[in-house]
Amino acid sequence: EAGVAQSPRYKIIEKRQSVAFWCNPISGHATLYWYQQILGQGPKLLIQFQNNGVVDDSQLPKDRFSAERLKGVDSTLKIQPAKLEDSAVYLCASSSVGGLGGYTFGSGTRLTVV
Amino acid sequence: AQSVTQLDSQVPVFEEAPVELRCNYSSSVSVYLFWYVQYPNQGLQLLLKYLSGSTLVKGINGFEAEFNKSQTSFHLRKPSVHISDTAEYFCAVSATSGTYKYIFGTGTRLKVLA
Numbered sequence: 001e002a003g004v005a006q007s008p009r010y011k012i013i014e015k016r017q018s019v020a021f022w023c024n025p026i027s028g029h030a031t032l033y034w035y036q037q038i039l040g041q042g043p044k045l046l047i048q049f050q051n052n053g054v055v056d057d058s059q060l061p062k063d064r065f066s067a068e069r070l071k072g073v074d075s076t077l078k079i080q081p082a083k084l085e086d087s088a089v090y091l092c093a094s095s096s097v098g099g100l101g102g103y104t105f106g107s108g109t110r111l112t113v114v
Numbered sequence: 115a116q117s118v119t120q121l122d123s124q125v126p127v128f129e130e131a132p133v134e135l136r137c138n139y140s141s142s143v144s145v146y147l148f149w150y151v152q153y154p155n156q157g158l159q160l161l162l163k164y165l166s167g168s169t170l171v172k173g174i175n176g177f178e179a180e181f182n183k184s185q186t187s188f189h190l191r192k193p194s195v196h197i198s199d200t201a202e203y204f205c206a207v208s209a210t211s212g213t214y215k216y217i218f219g220t221g222t223r224l225k226v227l228a
Contacts, residue, residue, distance in 0.1 A: 004157070031214075033215070035218075040220070040221075041221075042118075042204055042218035042219050042220045042221050043158070043204070043218045044218070045215050045216070045217075048215055055213050056213050056215055091157055091158070093157075093158075100146065100163075100165055100214075102148060102160035102163055103158075103160070103216065104160075105150075105157035105158040105159070106157050107155070107156055107157045108156075110155075
């Protein structure tokens, strides 16, 4: 089966600019996650979707981050305006309901804010 | 809420030697446990998981882990490592109900020396 697709792989922007990341999950996976992985740290959940509804966005900085999952398939994560501390790898993952089979992760988008 | 502690940030080991990567968790409810591996510039790949049943879990690439409920641990082991095992290893925990979101540890960098 095809894996989780993410684009772009790398992005460099200046602070206060905006940026968007795209994710296409594994076909049939109802649950989609966005994680932020800062260098030297473990991934931190930003938002979890079940189909096209939000299940958990408790750690999403809503003043600057937004995410949507249209039609319960692809998802977009946006940052506006970006700060230096947003430099990180943004990982998208998907799973069947409950995630008991484990998450499947994409290769991530490495964001550098200068 | 759940939390994960990976005490060792880096573990150097010689090729063909055994290795143990330590993971301790904290939770007030029953948990599922996972180990993921991350190679440079790649996403996370599932190594193994504990859901229920036998406390000794075998995964891919010759890795295994043992769930110890009394010590709240889930240590990862391999009897003989290869150069190709050099990577970052993450332990993760999720509750057995609710949103099933994963909480990751900060990771252990395994460096296999020739």
